[in-house]
Each structure stands twice: as structure tokens, then as C-alpha cells.
Amino acid sequence: MRVGVLTGGGDCPGLNAVIRAAVRKGVQEYGYTFTGFRDGWRGPLEGQVVPLDIPAVRGILPRGGTVLGSSRTNPLTAVDGVRRIKxxxxxxxxxxxxxxxxxxxxGVAARLSDEYGVPCVGVPKTIDNDLSATDYTFGFDTAVNIATEAIDRLHTTAESHMRVLVVEVMGRHAGWIALHSGLAGGANAILIPEQRFDVAEVCGWVESRFKVRYAPIVVVAEGAMPKDGQMVLKDGSLDSFGHVRLSGVGEWLAKEIERRTGKEARTTVLGHVQRGGTPSAFDRWLATRFGLHAIEAVxxxxxxxxxxxxGTDVVRxxxxxxxxxLKTVDPRLYAEAGVFFG
Amino acid sequence: MRVGVLTGGGDCPGLNAVIRAAVRKGVQEYGYTFTGFRDGWRGPLEGQVVPLDIPAVRGILPRGGTVLGSSRTNPLTAVDGVRRIKxxxxxxxxxxxxxxxxxxxxGVAARLSDEYGVPCVGVPKTIDNDLSATDYTFGFDTAVNIATEAIDRLHTTAESHMRVLVVEVMGRHAGWIALHSGLAGGANAILIPEQRFDVAEVCGWVESRFKVRYAPIVVVAEGAMPKDGQMVLKDGSLDSFGHVRLSGVGEWLAKEIERRTGKEARTTVLGHVQRGGTPSAFDRWLATRFGLHAIEAVxxxxxxxxxxxxGTDVVRxxxxxxxxxLKTVDPRLYAEAGVFFG
Amino acid sequence: MRVGVLTGGGDCPGLNAVIRAAVRKGVQEYGYTFTGFRDGWRGPLEGQVVPLDIPAVRGILPRGGTVLGSSRTNPLTAVDGVRRIKxxxxxxxxxxxxxxxxxxxxGVAARLSDEYGVPCVGVPKTIDNDLSATDYTFGFDTAVNIATEAIDRLHTTAESHMRVLVVEVMGRHAGWIALHSGLAGGANAILIPEQRFDVAEVCGWVESRFKVRYAPIVVVAEGAMPKDGQMVLKDGSLDSFGHVRLSGVGEWLAKEIERRTGKEARTTVLGHVQRGGTPSAFDRWLATRFGLHAIEAVxxxxxxxxxxxxGTDVVRxxxxxxxxxLKTVDPRLYAEAGVFFG
Amino acid sequence: MRVGVLTGGGDCPGLNAVIRAAVRKGVQEYGYTFTGFRDGWRGPLEGQVVPLDIPAVRGILPRGGTVLGSSRTNPLTAVDGVRRIKxxxxxxxxxxxxxxxxxxxxGVAARLSDEYGVPCVGVPKTIDNDLSATDYTFGFDTAVNIATEAIDRLHTTAESHMRVLVVEVMGRHAGWIALHSGLAGGANAILIPEQRFDVAEVCGWVESRFKVRYAPIVVVAEGAMPKDGQMVLKDGSLDSFGHVRLSGVGEWLAKEIERRTGKEARTTVLGHVQRGGTPSAFDRWLATRFGLHAIEAVxxxxxxxxxxxxGTDVVRxxxxxxxxxLKTVDPRLYAEAGVFFG
Known part of the structure; x- marks a missing residue:
């Protein structure tokens, strides 16, 4: 039995841990051999392979990124894609x-498997945690830890200098990173894509915080948007997803808070720092177990x-x-966090 | 409605996060007032209280320890304990x-509530993760992260200097910290209290590792024990729990590996570093949600x-x-990890 | 003897460590009493004080920010400023x-002391490390560690996804943070305010990196600027310091690299995360020694x-x-780093 | 010109950074080629080499350990050692x-160079910081950061549970790690090899700390010793360096404090965790500069x-x-720290 492995999409801490676990168990317990496909679906589409055996996976558990490379290539839109993969x-x-x-x-794996008979097993990966059918995806815990550490650092500056600090975190369609890091970091407002925010309400929270001589931290997901009419944009300032270009919603919000409350506001955009580097212990554990169970599925x-x-079980x-x-934030869960706003 | 809060037992990152969340929600949503009892059950037993209101819980979310203090006092064995608490x-x-x-x-809360009509709600806490009925307890993720970071650091020394490095982690009765940190850290052997280990087998793993010019890391829970007859102890070298006194199983094992394999071995005992300090993002999130739900139970x-x-739900x-x-490690889960030994 | 203490300017990890050390030594060794002035020079100007004694400084050593608050108030431009302070x-x-x-x-302390006879002792503080007469200022090492950790995380994403990652770090007038974190993080280009960069040369480094199937990290200080004519700006896009408004030089550079090389580029702006939170061990050590020696100067x-x-001595x-x-980066030191570019 | 490189002695974060910098500069600026000698002086003694070129040093900057391996082999005591090396x-x-x-x-390099005409350039390395003639050695800052983080974590447990926590850090002959991490971590006592401690005085500090309802942290270097007669030892409990075997001075001291004060005391022995893993930003910077300057010396x-x-200069x-x-702690510097004891 020869097993191919590929990694696709954006970077995510834990990819290497999945690869290593699958190869270790496949080789040692079942005597399988492995072929690595390079750069996501581009690998099987173009026949680009890399050797994948036990020496190749040694030492990669704690490393971010993926030794197989990645891409967003969609073989189903390529000419003769399915045939070439086969x-x-x-x-x-x-x-x-x-x-x-x-x-x-x-999604490609599902269609290749169900419609075209290509024998695929899937392992879910996204730092955004927005995949249905799994309690968590690996990469998410790492991203939340990184965002939380940043919020921790910003608190002292907010307090000492009486400033509003806005932190823009990842999450274009789902607010999981914002919600978890905002709660863990003790943010005074958490804004998520699932629910349009009211700038006046946010400014109310900001001002109530200053009244007790404390300074507010506002965590905003990159995909969060104010209520209709509150954000006046010039032509071309929205991208094809409808989210604010360039300076982003974080920077827009900081300016709007300054304008409305007269308090100084600053923005931090964590960006790709949330996607890379060594995985947290939880993500290594989850990714490793996913790798072991993927081989059992094979x-x-x-x-x-x-x-x-x-729960604590890995299932199929x-x-x-x-x-x-998409798995988005449950409104009741978001409401639960509301007690900490302001 | 006035709510009392107490924290008992060993230190655990996230205690303050529970207290803060309960107070914030109780005061703001239900108009409750709070009384903090000092040092676990000693507080209600001896009537030692501390003020507990919103200013008292400001800023404590990221801090380890507990603002209420803790103890191991058991009021049920005290003279007139129940009456004095009432x-x-x-x-x-x-x-x-x-x-x-x-x-x-x-356990005290259960009996006070069920047998003596004292209105108690419980929040589970242990870095050891050995409480039944909950997927995880807060504090555990922090402990696993700390142990994993230590293992990461030891790997480079093991490799560069061709030494065996033994890491003793917490876990007197359950091997959860050893299992999770060992898997996350890429240990070459993980020894847990649930299953007596065979020193010869451990030495076999150690030697097979050196054959590929890599050096092994052995993670051992403080409560792990070798098979009968393998550890020759002098009088008084076992404590009342039957675990090795003073220098601990880690140090014993390092010496035994040196003696049997001729390889240099060194031990690290992380000790209370695993119990203190700022909680991980996951533990802050879990502790906060436990606090919110405890108030709802009240x-x-x-x-x-x-x-x-x-799973992702907080239940009662x-x-x-x-x-x-006690929730101990499932033998099948432990067997799953075996592919990485050696 | 009663000693006043104030902290002014931007946030900087280690401020509390200075305050604590000065108070501990002053009270315990010399029997001094202390008065804290609130919010920098605004405190003595407006007579705003806070109590400052041993209980007030307990536990503040590891905390970022300043318990005294800060501001950028300049009393020398205030009406009757000197008289009011006296x-x-x-x-x-x-x-x-x-x-x-x-x-x-x-600068205010220097003039108040030298021209107006106000008995001042100064302690240098800036994360930018751009103060003459001292080898290092506290806060700098923390900022460099934070930026370096971010660069570490970005490397894996750059590699796995073959992207250019631009990191904008603090440093409006001096490139110390960029130089140190860029060297420590293994950046492929480091751009500092002291020397205008040539975009074509930067793009050359970027492309040479891709040739060996590795992806580049570019570290750019917020105050770095391209050579004349390379950056076409609209009206109002420069602020009063002549640096690029809003989206910043990092974002501008990423777009320019994309346009010229055709490679995807992304930007991370660390912002105030570099200024807050717990100080590194070095900064706590330096800040503590500065506090002890400031009291001796008094x-x-x-x-x-x-x-x-x-060196390792604290002097006056x-x-x-x-x-x-201003202490700016020595051109020879910058040239030394050039071997790692590309 | 062909340059050999070797790394000897105990593990130390930053070794790889030196190697990488020397190779990068040597190859790119001067056109040198390189030979790696394996496992310290054993490499040139036994002719064990590894390839060393630019691909070999890619990605090693942030990694602990040494890609060349290390040993404590002394070629001057080997039969025909000098001749075989030549x-x-x-x-x-x-x-x-x-x-x-x-x-x-x-020391070997000095004699080979001065007495036998072997052309050697030295780069100082020790986490202990006890080498004369240099302000700092790389590895030290990393070790101090790790010890300080551990102390930070222990503080919350000490406070919440009113326990004495003893932390044993590295430093057999010099107390630099203990002094710096103890100061940075806010320890209540710091015990170093340079000055024998009085157990009664330490217990006095412990008790004075409890009087203000705070719990003490005691940092002790592994080579610290009590005054004559205070430590009663059995035969064989001292090793050849005269330091306490097995359980170490930390564990001995905790027991002694318990016995004398009646307070619970616990010990953490950080061990090799202080020696491994990724270097701090400062250590990467220093190691990189040492590598660059070593090539210039060649x-x-x-x-x-x-x-x-x-200071901030690299010299020869x-x-x-x-x-x-040996560079030991200056008594005046140690006295400076005394204000924080108790």
C-alpha cells in the first residue's frame, strides 16, 4: 500500500505534525510506503512529488509550515484536472x-472521492476553526494563544497611557479567534463577522471603561463590519469579499473611535504572525492524533x-x-461574552 | 442573593479567571453580592472572609494563583465542622x-450539599486532568504547554551531546500531563502511573534511538513505577503513597539507564513550575466559561x-x-502513543 | 529626605522595575520617603500625586506599563511652568x-536642573535605544525579543507558501529594533531610517532568495524611507515627521515588491505590542540597577x-x-549585517 | 583559504548562530571554504569531519544545540594528540x-596556538557567563530568561499557598545566572557559590517575608554552599567538585528551611532546560556578531x-x-542585590 499526502490552503501550525504521525504509524505498524505531493493539489495535478519516509519526518513535529509546501490550486477548475490526477x-x-x-x-477531496472514485481521506485544518463536524481544528489554539499574548502586552500600555487599543485578528467569515482571544485576553469589546457592530455602542463601552480610570482594548476580527451606513467608503475601498481594503477595519475603527470620543486610539494588526511558527501543545496533540487516525481510515x-x-475522541x-x-459563532456563545464588554 | 466563593487544593492556573467571571456576571446580570472565603474550606469553617466585588476582580484574569488563598483543610474531619460552616x-x-x-x-462540597443541605455548586480544578465527568479541567493545558516547552529545549541538548534526558512531570495517579506533553514534545518514551514500565524495554527504546544518531527524551510522570522487583529500595524510600521519596522516579530512572546502557543520562524535575503563572488562552477561556456557568447554576x-x-459545551x-x-488514561489511548517510542 | 518620582513619554517595559528598586533602596537603606507624581511632568506641574511606599511597589517588577501613569506634557511650554513645578x-x-x-x-529634566535649580536625576528609557551616553536603554531588549519571535513565526509561512513577508517594526528615527531583530530573526533585508533604501535593490534580494527555493522576510523600521523619487505620494500622505501616514512604509513596500517582482507579499505591523507587557530578564535587571543607582545619585x-x-557598569x-x-545606527554596524541580505 | 570549525563543551544556545555567521561571511565576502569538525576536539583529533557550506547552515540560526556535535575530549591528554591534530x-x-x-x-586552543603553532581563533561560549575578558557570553541571556520565567510562575504558587519555593539554577563556580534571574524574578534570597550562606540568615529572610503575608522565593546556584558546619553530610554525598550529590543543594536547603521554620518548602531543579532550545534575541545577536568577527580575525x-x-563593541x-x-560575581554587585532579600 502506497499512501500519498498533500497539504493545501493557508499556513497553519500543526501540518507537519499530521504528516509525521501518519508516516510513523503507516510505516511502522502497517508497512506502508509514502509519496509526498508538493504544493497542495498542484502536486497530484502536475505530478510533483517529494520523498516521504521516516528520515524525512524526523524533527518536524515542532516546526510550523509544511515540508510539502502548499497552494490554493483547484484541480477541478483545471483542464482535464481529474484525469491528470488519476x-x-x-x-x-x-x-x-x-x-x-x-x-x-x-471540498476538492470530497468531490474527487464521492464523484470520481479517487480514494481520499481528509484531515481538517484551519486556524479559523470554522469547519463543521469537528469541535476544533489544529492551528486555532496556536493562533488564539498568539493573539492573547499580544492583548496581554497591550493592556499595560492602554492603562499607563489612557489610550484605546484596537487589535485586528484573523477571521474573515467567522469570529472564533476574536471571541476566544478576546475573552482570554480580557478585551472590553469583541467584534465578529457574524454580527454587525454599532459604532456608537462600541464608543459607549470605550467611554464607560475610562470612567473607572482604565483603558479599553477592542478586539476586532478582520471580517467584522459596522451596521449599514456607519462606514462611509470611497470607491474601490472594498475588496471582492466586501471587506475593507488596505488599512483594514481595525484602523478604520480606531479612527472612528478617536473622532467620536476624542480619546487617542492605536491599532495593531497581527496578520500572518497568527499563522506561522511552532504549534501549541494542544495543536501538536490534535494534529498528531489526526495523523494517526487518518492512517487508520486508510x-x-x-x-x-x-x-x-x-469531545476527547477522534471520529470519522x-x-x-x-x-x-461554515461553522460560525453561535449567537448565544457571543452573548455570553457580552458581560465583559464595557 | 449573596454568593460565597472559595478555592481549595493545590495551585492551578485559571482560579482567578473563574472568580472574576462569576463575580462579573453575578453582579452585572443578576445583581448578586459576593463574599470571598479565605484559604479553601478553612474560610467558611473559621469565618475568614475577604471582600469580593468588581474592583476586587479587576486585572486578575491573567494572573496565576488565587486571590482567595487556598488550603487542604477538610471541614468534615474538624470538630463540629458542618455546624460551624452553616x-x-x-x-x-x-x-x-x-x-x-x-x-x-x-468531595466535601458534594457531601455538604447532598447530606447536609448546604447549597453548593462545584467548579472542577486540577492541573492533572483526572476528574471524571469533564473532558478537561483548566490548568491542565497550561501545565502541558510548560512541560512541552521544556521538552523542546531538551531535544537540542540531547542531540548535540548524545545524552539521555529524563523529564519528570507531575501526575501522581494519572498520566495525562506525561502523555500529552510527551506526544506534543516528541518524546521517545512516555511512562505513566496507569501502567508499570519495564526498565529493560525503556533501555531498548533508548538504544534504538542512538542507532540512528539521535538522542532520546524520556518523559516520566512522578507517579510512574517500574515493574515489580526492578526498583530495589531501601527502608523509608517510599512515601505513604508508595512513590519514591526525595530524588524521585526521574532521577532513579536516569541512573538505571546509565547503569544498563552506559549512556550518560540527566534528569529535569519541573516541579511547581507546572502549577503556577499565567494560564494559557485555553485555560482562561475554560475557566471563564466555568465561572459564568457556575453563576447560572446558582x-x-x-x-x-x-x-x-x-465537547464545546459547558454542562451540569x-x-x-x-x-x-479518578479519570485515568485509557489504555487504548496510551497504546496509540506507542508508535513514537524508541 | 523626600524623593519624587515621575515617568514620562511612551510606554516601555521596565518602568515599574525602576520605581520599585528606587523605593526599596531609598526606604530600606537611607530611610527616605517618596512621592509619586502622576502622568509625567503633568504631575509636578498640576500637583497630582500618588502614594509611593513599599506596599505600593510590591509585585510590580514583572508588570509592563507604569503605576505612575505617563504623558507627553512639556512643562516648559506651559504658562508659569517652572514656577508651578517649584x-x-x-x-x-x-x-x-x-x-x-x-x-x-x-530634556526637560536637564533644563530644570541646569537652568532653574530643580534637583533632578534622570533615568533613560526608550524602547528605541536611541539615547546617547548609555550602551542600552531598558525596554529595547523586550521589544527586540517580541519582534524576533514574530519574525520566527513568519519564516515558516514564507517558506511553505513562497511569499514575501514584510514586518514593520518600531523606530521612527533610529533603526536599532529593526537591525537587532532582523539579525536575530534571520531577515533577508533590514531597512532603517539612517539610510534610504533602493527598492530595486530590495527586490533583487527578494528574487535571489526565491532562486534557492526559500522565501524572504523583509524587516523595515517605521521610519525607513526609499530613495528620492521612488515613493510617489499623494498630498497629505506624509505626516509632520515626513513619514508615511496610515498604511505605513511596510504596506507600501509590500505592494511595491508585488508590483515589481510579481511575488505575493504580506505585511505585519507589530505596533504597540512592542511597547507593553512584561519586560525581558535583561530589561528587568537593567531597570532595577538604574533604579538602585538613581537613588545613590540622589x-x-x-x-x-x-x-x-x-559595559556592565552603571555610571553617571x-x-x-x-x-x-540622538544615537543612531553606526553605518559600519549596518554594513556588517549586509552579508545576510538576499 | 579553508577554515575549520568546531564546538566543544556543554550545550549552549547560540552555537549554531556563530557557525552560520562565520560561514556566510567567509564564503560570501572572502571566498573561503569550510570544514566542520565533529564533536569538539575529537573531530580534529580523529579526523571526523562534516560538510560545512551555505546550504548546511540554512535555517540553523534559531535552533539550539550544535549541528557539529560536541564533546569534552581534551586532545592534549591524548596520546600524540597535537601531532594527530596537525x-x-x-x-x-x-x-x-x-x-x-x-x-x-x-584553553586547548590557547595552548595549541601559542605553544604548537596551530592557527586558532577562539569564540567564547558558556551559559554560566564566567569567562574573563568578555562582558557577556552568548547562552547566558537565554538561561537567565528561562530561569526568570520559572521564578515568575512560582511566585503565584508561593503567594496562594504560603509556601517557600526554592529554585536551583545552574552555576557550579559562578553565581551569574542565580544573581541575574533572582534579581529579574524578584527573589527574596539569592545564594551564589562566591559567598557561603548562613542558613539562619536565609530562614530569617523567609520568616520576615511571611510576616507581610507574602511567600518567599529562594534562588540558589547549584554550586552555592552553606557556611562550615551547617550542612552535615554523609560519606559519599559530595562529588569531586565538592558539591552535593544527587538531590542537590536546592533540595537540602528546602528541607533545612522546613525543619527550622516549620513552613512547607518545595524545590524546582531546572537542570538542562537552561542549556537548550532556541536562543534569545540578544544571544542570537551576540553569537552572530562573534561569528562575523571570528572570520575577520582569521x-x-x-x-x-x-x-x-x-560594551557594544566586539574586540579581540x-x-x-x-x-x-574564572570571572566570578563581584562582591559589590552581590551586595547591591541585598536590598531585595527578605
Missing amino acids: ENLAKHEVDALIAIGGEDTL RDQAYGAMVALR VPLAEATAK | ENLAKHEVDALIAIGGEDTL RDQAYGAMVALR VPLAEATAK | ENLAKHEVDALIAIGGEDTL RDQAYGAMVALR VPLAEATAK | ENLAKHEVDALIAIGGEDTL RDQAYGAMVALR VPLAEATAK
Whole structure:
């Protein structure tokens, strides 16, 4: 049995831990051999492979990034994509494919598996934690820790200098990073894409905070948007996702708070720092277990399945279901956090 | 409604986060007042209280330890303990009590609530993660992160100097910290209290590691023990729990590995560093949600209940059940990790 | 003897450590009493004081920010500023003043001391490390560590996704943070305010890096500027310091690299995260020693002096000299780093 | 010109940074080639080499350990040691040797260079910071940061549980790590090898701390010793350096404090965690500069010289002088810290 492995989509701490665990268990327990495909779906599409064996995975557990490279290539929109993938799998004698990725990468795996008979097993990956069917994805805990440490640091400056500090974190469509890091960091307002915010209400929280001689931290997801009409934008200032270009919602919000409250406000945009580097212990544990269970799914020929976390168990769910719907923040969970605003 | 709060047992990152969340929600949403009892059950037993209001909980979210102090006092073995607790609650006009603690502290809460009608709600706390009825306890993730960072650091020394490095982590009765940090840190052997280890097998793993010009890391829980007859001890070298006194199992094992394999071995005992300091983002999130839900349990007069994590939900379980049995490492989970040994 | 203490200017990890050390030594060894002035020079100007004794400084060593608050108030431009300060010092029976701050705050201390006979001792503080007469200022090492950790995290994303990652760090007039964090983080280009950069040369380094299948990290100080004519700006896009408004030089550079090389580029702006939070061990050590030596300067009535680090010694230098000239990066030191570019 | 490089002695964060900087500058600026000698002086003694070029040093800057391996082999005590080294250098056409190490490794370099005409340049390395002629050695700042973080974590446990926490840090002959981390961590007692401590005085500090309802942290260097007669030892409980075997001075002191004061005391022994893992930003900067300047010394044929830090400058000093005498803690510096004891 020869198993192919690929990693697709944006960077995410824990990718290497999945690869290592799958290879270790596959080689040592089942005698499998492995082929690494380079740069996501581009690998099987163009037949780009890298050697993947036990020496190749030594020491990669704590490293961010992916030794296989990544891309956002979608083979289903490529000319003859499915045929070329099948040919390349045949050429490299690959019997099963483990695809590690987010919504897009796994959506391709679901269709290849269900519609075209390509034997795929999926491993969910996104720092945004917005994949259905799994309690958590690896990478998320690392991103939340990084954002929380940044918020911790900003608190002392807010207090000592009586300034509003706005922190823009990742999350274009789901506010999980903002919600978790905001709660963990003791933010005074948390703004998420799932619920449009009212700038006046945010300014109210800011001002109530100053009344007790403390200074506020506002955590805003990059995809959060104010209520209709509150943000006046010039032509071209929205990108194709409808989110604010260039300076971002964080910078816009800081200026708006300054304008409305007269308090100095500053913005920090953490950006890709949230995506890279060594994974947290939780993410290494989760990624490792996902890798071990992905190989078991291959052994059971459970193609079309994705491994998923439910409580403390790793289970299998249909790839098609898992990628059907984005997991956004439950309004009740968001409401729970409201007690800390202001 | 006046709510009493106490924290008992060993130190655990996240205690302050529970206290803060309960007070914030109780005061702001339900108009409750609070009384802090000092040093665990000693507080209500001896009537020692501290003020507990919103100013008192400001800024404590990221801090380790507990602003209420802690102790291992057991009021059920004190003369007239139950009566004195009831009198002190009455004297301070406390209508309900939130007890935050581990097996011992919550076991007292269970009996006071079920047998003596003292209105208690429990919040589970232990870095060891060995409480039944909850997927995780806060403090555990922090401890695992600290141990994992230590293992990361030791790897480079093991490699560069071809030494065996033994890391002794906490876990007297359950191997959760050893298992999670060992997996996350890429240890070459993980030894837990749940399963007696064979020193010869451990030495086999050590030697197979050196064969590929790499050096091994052995993670051992403080409560792990070798198979019968392998550890020859002098009188008085076992304490009342049957674990090795003074220099500990880590140091014993390092010497035994040196003696049997001829390789240099060194020990690190992390000790209380695993228990203190700022909580990880996950632990702050979990502790905060436990605090919020404990107040809701008080509002619902759900006495005798403990809040618990199930998947991503916080639920209520009977205190008596939760404290009836230690949660130890499932042998299948431990077996899963075996692929990385050697 | 009663000693006043104030902290002025931007936030900087270590301020509390200075305050604590001065108070501990002053009270315990010399029997001094202390008065804290609130919010920099605004405190003595407006007579705003806070109690400052041993209980007030307990536990503040590891905390960022300043328990005294800060501001950029310049009393020399205030109506009757000098007279009001003298009156408030007299009113609070303050015999000597320790001013902790950067160029501006210490510049005021120099003039008050030298021209108006106000007995001041200075302690240098700036994360930018651009104060003459001292080898290092506290806060700098913390800022460099934070920036370096961010660069570490970005490396894995750059590698795995073949992207250019631009990191904008603090440093409006001096490139110390960029130079040190860029060297420590293994950046492929470091751009500092002291030397205008050539965008074509930067793009050359970027492209040479991709040739060896690695992806580049570019570290740019916020005050760095391209050579004349390379940056076409619209009206109002430069602020009064001549640096790029709003989106900053980092974002501008990322776009320019994308345009010229066709490679995807992303920007991270660390912002105030570099200024806050717990100080590094070095900064706590330096700040503590500065605090101890400031009190000795007061005891010796060495007014008009600033404490400074020279090698491993803390010495005294004239405040007037120390603030006369910005310490910028030596061109030879910058040239030394050039071997790592590209 | 072909340059040999070796790393000797105990592990130390920053070794790889020196190697990388020397190779980058040597190859790119001067066109040198390099030979890596494996495992310290054993490499040139036994002719064990590894390839050393630009690809070999890519990505090693942030990694602890040494890609060249290390040992404590002393070639001057080996049969025909000097002749064999000369032969192996000749065989591999090595024109100059960069030796990176502590007292022992550099002592050999000094004699080989001065007495036997082997062209050596030295780079000082020790986490203990006890090498004369340089303000700091790389590795020290990392060790101090790790110890300080551990002390930070222990504070909250000490406070919440009213316990004495003893932290044993590295430093067999010099107390630099204890002094710096103790000061930075806010320890209530710091015990160093340079000055025998009085247990009664330590217990006095412990008790005075409890009087203000705070709990003490005691930092003790592994080489610290109580005054004569205070430590009653059994046969064989001292090793050949005269320091306490097995359980160490930290554990001994905790028991002694418990016995004398009746307060619970616990010990943490950080051990090799202080020696490994990624270097701090300062250590990467210093190690990188040492590597760059070592190559310049080779270019200038300044054999017998060691690079050293003086203030912010890297200078050259004679190897023989630098290794003649251990740099211990100045009694005045230690006295300065005394204000924080108790």
C-alpha cells in the first residue's frame, strides 16, 4: 500500500505534525510506503512529488509550515484536472490519498472521492476553526494563544497611557479567534463577522471603561463590519469579499473611535504572525492524533471520510458533510461574552 | 442573593479567571453580592472572609494563583465542622456557595450539599486532568504547554551531546500531563502511573534511538513505577503513597539507564513550575466559561451540581458522581502513543 | 529626605522595575520617603500625586506599563511652568526628583536642573535605544525579543507558501529594533531610517532568495524611507515627521515588491505590542540597577546627572549631554549585517 | 583559504548562530571554504569531519544545540594528540581553526596556538557567563530568561499557598545566572557559590517575608554552599567538585528551611532546560556578531585571539588571558542585590 499526502490552503501550525504521525504509524505498524505531493493539489495535478519516509519526518513535529509546501490550486477548475490526477496517482502507484486542508482543499477531496472514485481521506485544518463536524481544528489554539499574548502586552500600555487599543485578528467569515482571544485576553469589546457592530455602542463601552480610570482594548476580527451606513467608503475601498481594503477595519475603527470620543486610539494588526511558527501543545496533540487516525481510515478504506474531534475522541465523518457549511459563532456563545464588554 | 466563593487544593492556573467571571456576571446580570472565603474550606469553617466585588476582580484574569488563598483543610474531619460552616454562612448571610477545587474540595462540597443541605455548586480544578465527568479541567493545558516547552529545549541538548534526558512531570495517579506533553514534545518514551514500565524495554527504546544518531527524551510522570522487583529500595524510600521519596522516579530512572546502557543520562524535575503563572488562552477561556456557568447554576438553584466541559459545551453534572472516581488514561489511548517510542 | 518620582513619554517595559528598586533602596537603606507624581511632568506641574511606599511597589517588577501613569506634557511650554513645578515640589516637601523618560522627558529634566535649580536625576528609557551616553536603554531588549519571535513565526509561512513577508517594526528615527531583530530573526533585508533604501535593490534580494527555493522576510523600521523619487505620494500622505501616514512604509513596500517582482507579499505591523507587557530578564535587571543607582545619585546630590550603562557598569553622565544628540545606527554596524541580505 | 570549525563543551544556545555567521561571511565576502569538525576536539583529533557550506547552515540560526556535535575530549591528554591534530588539519587542507567553547575548549586552543603553532581563533561560549575578558557570553541571556520565567510562575504558587519555593539554577563556580534571574524574578534570597550562606540568615529572610503575608522565593546556584558546619553530610554525598550529590543543594536547603521554620518548602531543579532550545534575541545577536568577527580575525591571521564583547563593541583579546581566570560575581554587585532579600 502506497499512501500519498498533500497539504493545501493557508499556513497553519500543526501540518507537519499530521504528516509525521501518519508516516510513523503507516510505516511502522502497517508497512506502508509514502509519496509526498508538493504544493497542495498542484502536486497530484502536475505530478510533483517529494520523498516521504521516516528520515524525512524526523524533527518536524515542532516546526510550523509544511515540508510539502502548499497552494490554493483547484484541480477541478483545471483542464482535464481529474484525469491528470488519476494518471499521476497511477504513475506513482499511489493507492490512497490523505488531503490535509481547509474548506477548499477538502471540498476538492470530497468531490474527487464521492464523484470520481479517487480514494481520499481528509484531515481538517484551519486556524479559523470554522469547519463543521469537528469541535476544533489544529492551528486555532496556536493562533488564539498568539493573539492573547499580544492583548496581554497591550493592556499595560492602554492603562499607563489612557489610550484605546484596537487589535485586528484573523477571521474573515467567522469570529472564533476574536471571541476566544478576546475573552482570554480580557478585551472590553469583541467584534465578529457574524454580527454587525454599532459604532456608537462600541464608543459607549470605550467611554464607560475610562470612567473607572482604565483603558479599553477592542478586539476586532478582520471580517467584522459596522451596521449599514456607519462606514462611509470611497470607491474601490472594498475588496471582492466586501471587506475593507488596505488599512483594514481595525484602523478604520480606531479612527472612528478617536473622532467620536476624542480619546487617542492605536491599532495593531497581527496578520500572518497568527499563522506561522511552532504549534501549541494542544495543536501538536490534535494534529498528531489526526495523523494517526487518518492512517487508520486508510487501512479501513474509509474513503470519503474526514477525521474529526468530538469531545476527547477522534471520529470519522463524511467529507461532504464536513465541508458543506461554515461553522460560525453561535449567537448565544457571543452573548455570553457580552458581560465583559464595557 | 449573596454568593460565597472559595478555592481549595493545590495551585492551578485559571482560579482567578473563574472568580472574576462569576463575580462579573453575578453582579452585572443578576445583581448578586459576593463574599470571598479565605484559604479553601478553612474560610467558611473559621469565618475568614475577604471582600469580593468588581474592583476586587479587576486585572486578575491573567494572573496565576488565587486571590482567595487556598488550603487542604477538610471541614468534615474538624470538630463540629458542618455546624460551624452553616453558622458562618448564616452570619455572613451567604445564600449559596461556589466551591472551586479538585477531588478533595469538591468531595466535601458534594457531601455538604447532598447530606447536609448546604447549597453548593462545584467548579472542577486540577492541573492533572483526572476528574471524571469533564473532558478537561483548566490548568491542565497550561501545565502541558510548560512541560512541552521544556521538552523542546531538551531535544537540542540531547542531540548535540548524545545524552539521555529524563523529564519528570507531575501526575501522581494519572498520566495525562506525561502523555500529552510527551506526544506534543516528541518524546521517545512516555511512562505513566496507569501502567508499570519495564526498565529493560525503556533501555531498548533508548538504544534504538542512538542507532540512528539521535538522542532520546524520556518523559516520566512522578507517579510512574517500574515493574515489580526492578526498583530495589531501601527502608523509608517510599512515601505513604508508595512513590519514591526525595530524588524521585526521574532521577532513579536516569541512573538505571546509565547503569544498563552506559549512556550518560540527566534528569529535569519541573516541579511547581507546572502549577503556577499565567494560564494559557485555553485555560482562561475554560475557566471563564466555568465561572459564568457556575453563576447560572446558582441562579437556577442547581445545588449539588458541578459545571463540566463536554465537547464545546459547558454542562451540569452531579458533584457526587464527578468525584466518585479518578479519570485515568485509557489504555487504548496510551497504546496509540506507542508508535513514537524508541 | 523626600524623593519624587515621575515617568514620562511612551510606554516601555521596565518602568515599574525602576520605581520599585528606587523605593526599596531609598526606604530600606537611607530611610527616605517618596512621592509619586502622576502622568509625567503633568504631575509636578498640576500637583497630582500618588502614594509611593513599599506596599505600593510590591509585585510590580514583572508588570509592563507604569503605576505612575505617563504623558507627553512639556512643562516648559506651559504658562508659569517652572514656577508651578517649584511650588508643587515645595508644597509636597519633595527634596529631589527622579525623572524616568526618553529624550523629551529628560530634556526637560536637564533644563530644570541646569537652568532653574530643580534637583533632578534622570533615568533613560526608550524602547528605541536611541539615547546617547548609555550602551542600552531598558525596554529595547523586550521589544527586540517580541519582534524576533514574530519574525520566527513568519519564516515558516514564507517558506511553505513562497511569499514575501514584510514586518514593520518600531523606530521612527533610529533603526536599532529593526537591525537587532532582523539579525536575530534571520531577515533577508533590514531597512532603517539612517539610510534610504533602493527598492530595486530590495527586490533583487527578494528574487535571489526565491532562486534557492526559500522565501524572504523583509524587516523595515517605521521610519525607513526609499530613495528620492521612488515613493510617489499623494498630498497629505506624509505626516509632520515626513513619514508615511496610515498604511505605513511596510504596506507600501509590500505592494511595491508585488508590483515589481510579481511575488505575493504580506505585511505585519507589530505596533504597540512592542511597547507593553512584561519586560525581558535583561530589561528587568537593567531597570532595577538604574533604579538602585538613581537613588545613590540622589544620596550624593548628583543633580543634573543621568544613570547610564557602560559595559556592565552603571555610571553617571550629565543629563544635558545625554539628551543632546540622538544615537543612531553606526553605518559600519549596518554594513556588517549586509552579508545576510538576499 | 579553508577554515575549520568546531564546538566543544556543554550545550549552549547560540552555537549554531556563530557557525552560520562565520560561514556566510567567509564564503560570501572572502571566498573561503569550510570544514566542520565533529564533536569538539575529537573531530580534529580523529579526523571526523562534516560538510560545512551555505546550504548546511540554512535555517540553523534559531535552533539550539550544535549541528557539529560536541564533546569534552581534551586532545592534549591524548596520546600524540597535537601531532594527530596537525596531521588531520593538513590532510583536510585546513588553514585555520575556529574553536567555539568554554574554558576547557578555549584553553586547548590557547595552548595549541601559542605553544604548537596551530592557527586558532577562539569564540567564547558558556551559559554560566564566567569567562574573563568578555562582558557577556552568548547562552547566558537565554538561561537567565528561562530561569526568570520559572521564578515568575512560582511566585503565584508561593503567594496562594504560603509556601517557600526554592529554585536551583545552574552555576557550579559562578553565581551569574542565580544573581541575574533572582534579581529579574524578584527573589527574596539569592545564594551564589562566591559567598557561603548562613542558613539562619536565609530562614530569617523567609520568616520576615511571611510576616507581610507574602511567600518567599529562594534562588540558589547549584554550586552555592552553606557556611562550615551547617550542612552535615554523609560519606559519599559530595562529588569531586565538592558539591552535593544527587538531590542537590536546592533540595537540602528546602528541607533545612522546613525543619527550622516549620513552613512547607518545595524545590524546582531546572537542570538542562537552561542549556537548550532556541536562543534569545540578544544571544542570537551576540553569537552572530562573534561569528562575523571570528572570520575577520582569521582574515587578519590574528591567531591566538579570542573575540569578546566590550560594551557594544566586539574586540579581540589574547586567548591565553581570557582563559586564565574564572570571572566570578563581584562582591559589590552581590551586595547591591541585598536590598531585595527578605
